[in-house]
Amino acid sequence: MLKIQNISFGYSKNKIVLENFNFNLKEGEHLCIMGESGCGKSTLLKVIYGLLDVQKGTIFWSENQVLGPKEYLVPGMDFFKYVAQDFDLMPYISVSENIKKHLSRFYPEESEKRTQELLEVIEMKAFENTKVKNLSGGQKQRVAIARALAKEPELLLLDEPFGQIDNFKKNSLRRRLFSYLKEKKIACIVATHDKNDALSFADKLIVIQHQKIIANDSPKEIYNNPKKKYIAALFDDVNEITINEKTVLLYPHQIKIVEKSENFATITNSYFKGSYWLLEAEFNQQIIYFNHFSNIQKNTKINLEISAF
Numbered sequence: 426m427l428k429i430q431n432i433s434f435g436y437s438k439n440k441i442v443l444e445n446f447n448f449n450l451k452e453g454e455h456l457c458i459m460g461e462s463g464c465g466k467s468t469l470l471k472v473i474y475g476l477l478d479v480q481k482g483t484i485f486w487s488e489n490q491v492l493g494p495k496e497y498l499v500p501g502m503d504f505f506k507y508v509a510q511d512f513d514l515m516p517y518i519s520v521s522e523n524i525k526k527h528l529s530r531f532y533p534e535e536s537e538k539r540t541q542e543l544l545e546v547i548e549m550k551a552f553e554n555t556k557v558k559n560l561s562g563g564q565k566q567r568v569a570i571a572r573a574l575a576k577e578p579e580l581l582l583l584d585e586p587f588g589q590i591d592n593f594k595k596n597s598l599r600r601r602l603f604s605y606l607k608e609k610k611i612a613c614i615v616a617t618h619d620k621n622d623a624l625s626f627a628d629k630l631i632v633i634q635h636q637k638i639i640a641n642d643s644p645k646e647i648y649n650n651p652k653k654k655y656i657a658a659l660f661d662d663v664n665e666i667t668i669n670e671k672t673v674l675l676y677p678h679q680i681k682i683v684e685k686s687e688n689f690a691t692i693t694n695s696y697f698k699g700s701y702w703l704l705e706a707e708f709n710q711q712i713i714y715f716n717h718f719s720n721i722q723k724n725t726k727i728n729l730e731i732s733a734f
């Protein structure tokens with residue numbers, strides 16, 4: 426189990442990035458870290474991996490304390506693997522050789538079997554003999570994940586793991602990777618901007634703002650009951666609507682056009698979204714957004730059902 430107890434970290438004394446962080450993660454559990462750009466997600470992964478020394482607090486993986494570069498000449502814990510945003514692969518050898526680099530040379534058959542298994546997970550079988558320098562950014566990213574998994578770490582740390590991968594590939598890769606990790610009981614921490622990583626694949630979600638953890642719960646609970654606009658905005662457009670001094674946060678799907686209601690609005694813009702339209706309207710001198718199955722002309726007057734009122 427990973428135990429993060431009261432850790433604080435800053436790149437300098439005056440610039441604290443993480444303040445009093447506390448959380449646990451069990452064997453095989455998946456955690457997502459979300460928050461605006463620059464809030465400290467990558468820094469947290471580096472601290473957990475042991476690449477940076479904390480100013481305060483402790484990190485334990487079961488009975489083993491995670492210590493930073495002050496204690497270890499070669500930083501990074503053996504039972505963890507970390508896939509950074511810049512991959513760090515060997516460009517002049519092939520995809521399968523990159524993966525095999527991390528497997529034992531003394532068991533060639535076992536090593537080959539494992540490499541093939543990992544090539545399947547990252548859907549790169551067709552590229553096994555291609556030199557890494559000839560791969561796209563997204564393909565390199567997938568090889569970096571396979572290489573990290575080669576030695577079956579107990580905890581995998583992924584920084585924006587699908588950031589460079591197109592949507593089509595991303596969905597199938599995510600499904601394969603996360604079910605592989607569950608099957609092998611590998612715990613995982615993913616720093617991400619993509620709500621799907623959290624909503625569909627994580628057991629837990631942590632949100633960071635202003636150096637602090639401001640939410641720590643299941644993704645479903647955080648999505649359904651966001652405490653702040655900042656949190657809701659990680660998942661979708663969000664409306665902060667005030668009526669009679671009561672303010673609520675609503676996602677666009679929580680507002681509907683109806684034939685009759687007391688909530689009058691005027692359409693100001695519309696955006697095609699594929700299976701629906703996102704409509705923009707002026708309501709009570711506020712701009713709000715909601716989903717509708719068809720487009721509606723600008724300046725049309727409509728009635729809205731706003732579920733919280």
Ligand SMILES: Nc1ncnc2c1ncn2[C@@H]1O[C@H](COP(=O)(O)OP(=O)(O)OP(=O)(O)O)[C@@H](O)[C@H]1O
Pocket residue numbers: 436442460461462463464465466467468469616
């Ligand atoms: N090596 C460093 N030295 C000094 N400051 C740094 C260093 N690396 C990051 N920072 C700063 O620490 C803060 C957190 O950065 P970090 O990269 O952890 O954010 P992030 O949430 O991962 O961002 P993004 O989502 O854009 O990747 C930022 O203000 C950043 O400028």
